[in-house]
Amino acid sequence: MNSELVRTILAGVPLPIVLIGDDARVVAANAAAESLFGTGIEGRNYIIVLRQPGLLDCIEGTLRHRQTGQARYIVVGPSRETTYRVQTSAIEGADGGGVLVSFEDITDMETAGRMRRDFVANVSHELRTPLTALLGFIETLKGAARDDAAARERFLDIMEREATRMNRLVADLLSLSRVEAAERVRPTELVDLTALVKASIAAIRPIAADQGITLEYLGPEDALEVRADADQITQVMHNLIENAIKYGSTGEKVTVAVSHEERDISLRGPAVRIDVIDRGDGIDPIHIPRLTERFYRIDDHRSRERGGTGLGLAIVKHIVNRHRGRFRIESERGVGSRFSISLPMG
Template sequence: MIPEISHSILSGMPLPVLLVGRNERVAAMNAPARAMFGPAGVGRHYIAVLRQPALLDCVEEALRLCQVRRVRYLTTGISRDATYEVIASPLGTRGSEGVVVAFSDISEREQMGQIRRDFVANVSHELKTPLTALLGFIETLRGPARNDAAARERFLEIMEREAMRMNRLVSDLLSLSRVEAEERMRPESRVDLGAIVRAAVQALRPVAQEAGVEIALNIPSEPVFVQGDSDQLTQVIQNLVENGIKYGASGGEVRVMMTLSDRELAFRGPGVRVDVIDRGEGFDPVHIPRLTERFYRVDNHRSREMGGTGLGLAIVKHIVNRHRGRFRIDSTPGEGSIFSIMLPRA
């Protein structure tokens, strides 16, 4: 038996905690621990309750050596996998009352670490390809193609394209970093979203003409005010329209539509919606949940050939989040895609 005060302490702890007595049986468990290991664990041998070998070794060493021991505990639940840091600490004089086993959920920390590792790996991969090409062409120009004017001109053109690709990637990385840093700071300026959309579309008309795409603009003539950052909202519209031109060019047209709502369900108040619609090839909707991940592409080769960095939609998502808006993507193979942003009106 353990003192009543120990029961009170265990019950008041938000983390899963259990007490293993000197007789190697579970003497007490708080509610989170019962939810993890089942309500019938009290009174049973800890081996029958904990089961995972690494965790059993941790508790056994804490009992035998009367020293604090740590281990990672992995569990698979119905909704998600979880990683716990487990600390087994002797209780009482030289562990006279057993061992307290506490579980701290570090799943989010582990996930963030994995995201950082993946990000570094992706950036390295994206930079390595153009760098390798540049080094190869430089070596060729210094050697076999030293006196070949036609080859030199062709190689310099490719080198310029690869250098511009790296420059776009670095620019997008810096932009993404700034947007993420400001994501929790809501913009304070009052801006005309209609004017921003017109200016962004006008700037991209030469790009559209070169690709053989017509941009159709359908927005209200009166000002539509939102609380926002003019530069960031311009970046959102340009990214979406440019994507429509690049990947929906086969449809020959990109439509930009703005609609107003007196009561947008997402904000429970007046809102504005901007849709960028193309009639290109579209893509399988299975990709939609991951399209806003950094460096995720539906077609890696095609995206790189067109100069895409894989960061555009991630930037859009973070900017829309900063403006307390919503970002939605719909696509049907063979019918085109719709990229929509919804913002609360000021």
């Protein structure tokens, strides 16, 4: 094989490519392959370079039987694991043959597939519990409790609660789907954030009062305009304030603070910051990085008892991302939690 011609061709391929000769030595490798396996691999035995048994068996099969093969090659890095789909093809030349080995990075594809499977499994799990309860109570009402008025009323109340939870879960799933579909399109309409936050507090105040919790507003009375989707920011406020009422306060107050920052370092410009602060038990730091994951709950039983779906903070994260903002969670055990969003102005 003409080594110079081979190198010229391989250099134009963006995927890592390694050419192995019939003598089991590396004939050529492009720059992408050298970044993966290191420089100076030409002339070395492919077993020493590639190492992983599944891939070595695939190459050996192609060398011996001259047939196409597929394998996986996994690179474990400091922060993540990268998976390559490897294709081995036999090649023939005037001065000898060999095996062309190409590496395609399928990490994102596999991650997306795993997320999809996890999502389906989580949704199935979330729906299975209330459905099982409903079916059980229906069977009881059709049988032993048919003529028991007190039991019938009690069971119907529980059935209504479970059906309401399922309806809330479906609504949150649809909301999350809509938010993700529009996440790359930044809103352009100017919205008065001060008025929007005050309206959200007024709407939720009766719910807070029922729980014995006071809602407090701290911030300017003048308009603070940002480019935003008013409905989505209202949803963010409702999610954060209701979250603080459900999980963060024990007969105390929840503070919603709005402030204008001349320069937000993370946004590289002026911003409006909204803090929702509770005085609850606080959150163990180990949970904070995962709070915005779908269906992640610190306390499954407590969350379900209070009507949580495990999707509220995931929705908040995606909405804030769509607005090119930042979402932060700070908490201290025994002191309370602060959920903050920063939205760019202009």
